[in-house]
Amino acid sequence: MSPRICWSRSWPPRCTARSRGCSRAAERLPTIELDAAGVTVEHGDARGSSRTILRPTTLTLTERRVAVIGANGSGKSTLARLLNGLVTPTTGRVVVDGLDVARHTSRVRRQVGFCFTDPAAQLVMATCVEDVELSLRRSVRDARARHRRAMEVLDSFGLAGHADDSVHTLSGGQRQLVALAGVLATDPSVLVADEPTTLLDLANSRRVGDVLMGLSQQLVLLTHDLDLARRCERGLVVADGAIAFDGSADDAVEHYVASVATG
């Protein structure tokens, strides 16, 4: 299986798609849809009554990079988690590339990789290479081939030298990259990244941001880093469980900043 990502061997890793002649700009990107009837999410609260987390939302995402920004607790993660079935809609349908997420959750999860804010939520094995191998357990059955592939992936992130290290000995940025490597090793067509740079210092945050922006996959990026958000083609502002703005990433950032300023 050929990787969809164009990896470089340098640190920080950068997509070298054009220079390697493997640009996928012309490749069809998946379409993500929250259907026209409107998708809602409700959760029960402590008193047993139901609370609306996502108000009726209709959305079609076809751009390569979509930023989702907004205040804490506005509903960004809930929206993102709908895309690979981590959250089930209370009403309405979420469809990824023609597949209803609720009905075809396993198939959708093979297409939609999810990267959490804290890599500790994803990195469970003793060493980096074992973690990437774990991601590949279904797609590469032969153990030696799986190890080779995992090493290739780590190498492409400049992490081959850390293959046998415990993830706990890596820097925060390297840990996040190992987590990303594990998700991307399975060749998803969409990456949903939930605040992947939030825990990182400036240098690591730039490194991870550059990797994300260099991906050929469709990226849905939840972030509080407004400079990173601006690098996307489209921006959604989520406020109080609804899409408050949908437009260019620059305009979305302006909208969000203005809404914070005006309270």
Ligand SMILES: Nc1ncnc2c1ncn2[C@@H]1O[C@H](COP(=O)(O)OP(=O)(O)OP(=O)(O)O)[C@@H](O)[C@H]1O
């Ligand atoms: N499983 C759940 N049960 C009850 N309430 C929930 C659940 N999941 C999320 N919520 C609530 O829904 C609201 C939106 O949460 P969500 O995590 O989607 O926000 P967010 O915009 O991603 O926030 P942040 O930027 O802080 O990560 C919050 O008030 C949260 O407490």
